[in-house]
Amino acid sequence: MTRFYFDHNATTPIAPAVREAVVHALDEAWANPSSIHQDGQRARRMLEEARARIASLLGCAPKEVVLTSGGTEADNLAILGVVRADPRPSRHVVTTAVEHPAVLEACAQLEREGVALTYLQPDRQGRIDADIFRRQLRPTTVLASVMHANNETGAVQDVAALAAIAREAGVLFHSDGVQAAGKLPVSLASTAISLYSISAHKLNAPKGCGALFVRQGVTLAPMLHGGRQERSRRAGTESVTLAIALGAAAQLDRPDLTTLRDRLEQGILARVADAHANAAAAPRLPNTTNIRFDGISAEALVIALDLRGFAVSTGAACSSGSVEPSHVLLAMGLSPEQARSSIRFSLGLGNTAEQVDQLIEAVAESVARLRKLSPTYSEVTP
Amino acid sequence: MSGGVDSSTVAALLRREGHAIVGMTMQLWNQRRLPELAVEGATGRCCSIDDVYDARWVANQLGIPYYVVNFEDRFEQQVVRPFVDEYLAGRTPIPCTLCNNFVKFDQFLEMAEGVGARRVATGHYARIAYDEATSRWQLLRAADAAKDQTYFLWGLTQDQLARTLFPLGHMRKPDVRSLARELDVPVAEKSDSQEICFVPNGDYAAFLDAYLREQGEAAPTTEGELVTTGGRVLAHHSGVHHFTVGQRKGLGIAAGEPLYVIATDPATQRVTVGSNADLLRGSFHVKDVNWISIAQPDAPVRAEVRIRNKHTPAPATVGALAGNRAEVQFDEPQRAVTPGQAAVFYSGEQVLGGGWIE
Numbered sequence: 001m002t003r004f005y006f007d008h009n010a011t012t013p014i015a016p017a018v019r020e021a022v023v024h025a026l027d028e029a030w031a032n033p034s035s036i037h038q039d040g041q042r043a044r045r046m047l048e049e050a051r052a053r054i055a056s057l058l059g060c061a062p063k064e065v066v067l068t069s070g071g072t073e074a075d076n077l078a079i080l081g082v083v084r085a086d087p088r089p090s091r092h093v094v095t096t097a098v099e100h101p102a103v104l105e106a107c108a109q110l111e112r113e114g115v116a117l118t119y120l121q122p123d124r125q126g127r128i129d130a131d132i133f134r135r136q137l138r139p140t141t142v143l144a145s146v147m148h149a150n151n152e153t154g155a156v157q158d159v160a161a162l163a164a165i166a167r168e169a170g171v172l173f174h175s176d177g178v179q180a181a182g183k184l185p186v187s188l189a190s191t192a193i194s195l196y197s198i199s200a201h202k203l204n205a206p207k208g209c210g211a212l213f214v215r216q217g218v219t220l221a222p223m224l225h226g227g228r229q230e231r232s233r234r235a236g237t238e239s240v241t242l243a244i245a246l247g248a249a250a251q252l253d254r255p256d257l258t259t260l261r262d263r264l265e266q267g268i269l270a271r272v273a274d275a276h277a278n279a280a281a282a283p284r285l286p287n288t289t290n291i292r293f294d295g296i297s298a299e300a301l302v303i304a305l306d307l308r309g310f311a312v313s314t315g316a317a318c319s320s321g322s323v324e325p326s327h328v329l330l331a332m333g334l335s336p337e338q339a340r341s342s343i344r345f346s347l348g349l350g351n352t353a354e355q356v357d358q359l360i361e362a363v364a365e366s367v368a369r370l371r372k373l374s375p376t377y378s379e380v381t382p
Numbered sequence: 383m384s385g386g387v388d389s390s391t392v393a394a395l396l397r398r399e400g401h402a403i404v405g406m407t408m409q410l411w412n413q414r415r416l417p418e419l420a421v422e423g424a425t426g427r428c429c430s431i432d433d434v435y436d437a438r439w440v441a442n443q444l445g446i447p448y449y450v451v452n453f454e455d456r457f458e459q460q461v462v463r464p465f466v467d468e469y470l471a472g473r474t475p476i477p478c479t480l481c482n483n484f485v486k487f488d489q490f491l492e493m494a495e496g497v498g499a500r501r502v503a504t505g506h507y508a509r510i511a512y513d514e515a516t517s518r519w520q521l522l523r524a525a526d527a528a529k530d531q532t533y534f535l536w537g538l539t540q541d542q543l544a545r546t547l548f549p550l551g552h553m554r555k556p557d558v559r560s561l562a563r564e565l566d567v568p569v570a571e572k573s574d575s576q577e578i579c580f581v582p583n584g585d586y587a588a589f590l591d592a593y594l595r596e597q598g599e600a601a602p603t604t605e606g607e608l609v610t611t612g613g614r615v616l617a618h619h620s621g622v623h624h625f626t627v628g629q630r631k632g633l634g635i636a637a638g639e640p641l642y643v644i645a646t647d648p649a650t651q652r653v654t655v656g657s658n659a660d661l662l663r664g665s666f667h668v669k670d671v672n673w674i675s676i677a678q679p680d681a682p683v684r685a686e687v688r689i690r691n692k693h694t695p696a697p698a699t700v701g702a703l704a705g706n707r708a709e710v711q712f713d714e715p716q717r718a719v720t721p722g723q724a725a726v727f728y729s730g731e732q733v734l735g736g737g738w739i740e
Contacts, residue, residue, distance in 0.1 A: 299451055300497055304497040323452050369496060
């Protein structure tokens with residue numbers, strides 16, 4: 001069966017140019033970039049070229065890019081690193097209820113260490129209000145962490161504006177840019193953002209690599225100990241191959257997916273009754289739509305679509321792999337029932353209008369079948 | 383697919399027979415709940431990450447699509463909550479039957495049909511047959527009497543039976559293991575699960591206490607008197623839900639002749655004890671009766687009636703009553719007819735039907 005992939009916010013297939021860069025790196029950049037000899041120097045040169053490409057994607061200086069093992073480590077390093085480096089006895093952190101677990105769990109760890117936390121609630125569209133944000137900043141606030149774009153709904157926060165507010169209050173500002181990088185223009189140098197996380201595997205490069213932008217002058221307590229790599233902020237021999245992959249991914253030409261996404265969203269909403277796009281009134285990532293189908297178990301719809309060859313997703317997978325209602329949708333004020341009826345479609349390289357049209361058809365048929373069996377669904381006209 | 387040998391073998395068998403199959407595991411209970419009940423090395427806990435890991439491993443070996451589906455809400459509403467309420471009401475519930483009726487053969491069947499499956503196959507030990515003469519689906523006892531699970535399946539409707547396969551019903555457990563080995567099922571040597579899946583170590587009272595605490599509900603004070611059939615107070619007890627009809631151990635009293643729990647009454651919080659002879663009952667009523675292999679009979683029918691899982695079915699006459707009820711009249715009085723348990727009516731191999739003991 002031909003398979004069509006519409007889950008690019010979960011991970012992405014490897015782009016051909018990235019594959020070529022990886023193969024080349026395996027042959028040419030296998031040495032230790034910290035070595036004195038010329039083999040090491042070659043690896044170092046290729047590593048730094050990759051770092052420059054990553055910096056160019058982010059609009060920052062190469063020396064502000066710290067390579068990590070992925071987005072989760074970048075988020076953890078930013079949050080734990082900044083707060084643990086602050087010697088004050090009383091410390092406070094502001095974040096939001098719609099962050100990725102990599103941020104939420106790092107914050108929960110800080111709470112266990114005695115740090116005060118404030119979790120901002122979004123509005124119905126998933127947006128964080130700037131005035132509410134401003135009012136939560138305290139003299140003891142060390143760090144604010146607000147994601148650039150949400151992985152589930154695609155809702156985009158005005159992080160430049162929030163970072164400017166934080167800077168006025170003397171607060172460092174971190175943003176999880178894992179979903180935004182490559183999909184939205186990012187120019188960190190011209191903002192007040194202090195730290196920004198990205199992940200390679202959301203950008204058509206392999207898993208196992210990410211990067212954290214750390215603005216010059218920001219001090220981080222490292223999480224790993226055992227080497228002076230990455231300017232003593234991340235010990236361990238650099239994964240040169242994966243950094244090169246991320247560098248190549250940073251340079252890829254990426255089509256604007258807005259038209260294709262709108263074709264999908266409007267197509268589904270036109271074909272399927274009682275379907276609603278979540279967070280549709282917020283500024284959104286051009287590749288993401290999150291649609292709620294009244295009376296449907298999203299879990300069943302994801303499985304039905306998978307068995308027909310379409311990869312889509314719902315909520316967050318728990319440890320066993322089953323689905324729990326999305327904390328993001330719940331925070332936006334959706335009922336657990338509504339959250340359990342919502343599906344995320346995320347587009348990327350390789351998707352075509354023809355695939356989108358087939359997906360619309362498959363969704364319409366699957367929803368009709370599931371609703372016929374649903375004991376709770378009866379068509380409601382608004 | 384539970385990750386155990388039975389459902390894994392079913393999957394391997396159907397795969398070998400060339401069916402297009404999809405594996406599913408039901409996530410029914412969140413193991414992070416009630417952490418105080420966690421016991422080092424406890425086995426047989428449902429929905430553990432280990433069991434899901436095993437099920438996924440088996441599915442991967444077979445090369446079939448595999449999904450974990452979350453039915454925690456339904457399981458709590460239809461199984462756990464009623465289980466707790468029944469205990470507090472002084473009855474001895476059977477959660478497995480509720481799970482079969484309202485989760486496995488209800489929401490799960492619906493899920494399966496919704497994703498395009500025509501039938502659901504499970505590792506239950508029971509057989510299903512279609513009787514042309516009566517145009518009814520029949521539920522039949524398993525070939526392996528020791529593993530027979532029909533006592534828990536009496537609630538299945540004709541529609542549910544029509545969409546269900548029990549491929550192990552005609553096999554004996556040792557043969558299932560041999561087949562599992564022959565088919566290279568990775569969990570062929572895994573030990574059988576025991577007890578009620580969400581109650582660790584079978585400690586119902588501890589589960590009840592922990593669950594009520596988690597729900598923010600006060601555990602009802604059901605302390606009361608332990609009395610003889612004649613009304614004489616022998617002792618005080620710490621709660622009626624610690625007792626079940628027929629229980630002999632843990633009464634906390636010494637007496638000349640063995641004493642058994644005859645009845646528990648949550649209204650008066652009294653637990654009545656008596657001799658073995660006091661436990662005997664000749665007749666009782668059942669509710670929520672489901673007739674399977676026969677339509678509801680107009681006249682009383684002869685049957686062998688089983689009143690708990692390990693009970694040897696005893697000859698009786700079963701008469702249908704109005705409102706889905708029935709009266710069971712044993713030929714010989716039987717020990718410990720326990721409210722909340724099921725009575726299942728057999729005619730030889732056939733399950734005629736069953737209901738809840740009132």
